[in-house]
Amino acid sequence: MSVISKRAGLALLAGALALPASGAFARQEPQQGPQQATPAGPHNDRDDTLATVYGSPPSDLKGLPEGPDVEGVITARNGSAIQVTSTDGSETIISVGAGTEIKSSGGFLGLAKDRLGPDALLNGLPVKVDTVQWGRRLLASRVDLKARDLRTASMIQSGTRQQFAEQGAAIEENAAVAEALRGRVANIDQYNVKGTTNVYFDTGKYDLSGRARSELCDFAREAEAMDNALLLVVGYTDTTGSYEINQELSERRAGRVTNFLQQQCGWKPWRMLTPTGMATADPAADNGTEAGRAQNRRVAVNILVSKSVEGM
Known part of the structure; x- marks a missing residue:
């Protein structure tokens, strides 16, 4: 099992929230046709393409072989799959389904735990993921995160969304003024x-x-x-x-x-x-x-x- 330090986690958190999705997610295009398989587990090859999976991950994970434990920061999401980047730079594609247990810990000594939904898996969030093998892919059986990390990621994402919205409104307003001016004086x-x-x-x-x-x-x-x-x-x-x-x-x-x-x-x-x-x-x-x-x-x-x- 890998270990991620608080300092490294903060650095990855900032990087994940500041940069667009990279690696397999950034290049994936919707495909038609049969399922394509990718090797399970961590990888560094940015030429790999995230496989398109048709159908939902199973809700009953009993009987599925155990996979590796993965610890790092969520650096991309695409539908029911997340990309987790570890401190050594390796990237692991993991599917999340109805059978995935997502819990946050907090409170005194971190003993209080809340069960969360997949929407809580935000970019930039440090996580520890237990996995099982699902065909040639990894499927998360359990995702553990800290409540304070979730609050931080949520605040940063909300602030970024508001900033983009305000900038977008200003750009649209300026574009409208410019377009009106062009309409009045162009070719005159x-x-x-x-x-x-x-x-x-x-x-x-x-x-x-x-x-x-x-x-x-x-x-x-x-x-x-x-x-x-x-x-x-x-x-x-x-x-x-x-x-x-x-x-x-x-x-x-x-x-x-x-x-x-x-x-x-x-x-x-x-x-x-x-x-x-x-x-x-x-x-x-x-x-x-x-x-x-x-x-x-x-x-x-x-x-x-x-x-x-x-x-x-």
Whole structure:
């Protein structure tokens, strides 16, 4: 009979609950046809395939030859079969049936015992299994576990299930928003411009002035009142400096305005087209004068409504 330590049991418990089913269970596919037999007892060969068994295990185990005792952690389940992994890494496939006695021990000196059903055999649960030979398979005659281990496995499994459910709900919600946005703007290259505001910057700077901050939030509120409105943010520079510097500066200006609109003015990110920097392109005024260059150091924020959704 093998012995499993508490420390090793906890390590296997954590691993079993954190990882998907492995080995024979992970690869099994439903099959049609006659029963396939697999050798009984522990094995390490991950190329083995769990046999498909048709019919229920017998409820009367009398007369069946005794099998090995197996001790370890349940690392997978598939119908009426469990996979028990021992501390040495060996994996044993064991069937569970109506004749299997499942008991948990607890209380003072572990003397109190409760009889349980097969549903109590959770992944990650340390168990000690007495077996009998059923054809070329192993059938559990008795499964012993500790009540505290069952409580721990149940709490972890319940918490994991809740976490997956919450994450799944969030993913579905985000997917619905994205799908709605794709439905509104996919394959559309024409928009009606409903309004434009410009914010201006000092030479080489991308900080927002107090006036610019106020104007941006006022403009966002104006856009919010329009159905199906999107914002497009485009940054520009004057001709001072190299192209590389101006390109980076125009992108920084566009990014600064975009962040402010989303973080301070409450504009939803999914209602904004991708911001871009255009360097010295599309000047608003003559770069030959200081006044003209001041007008070109800007970010233009445009309210756009797709022609295909306007009026919906």
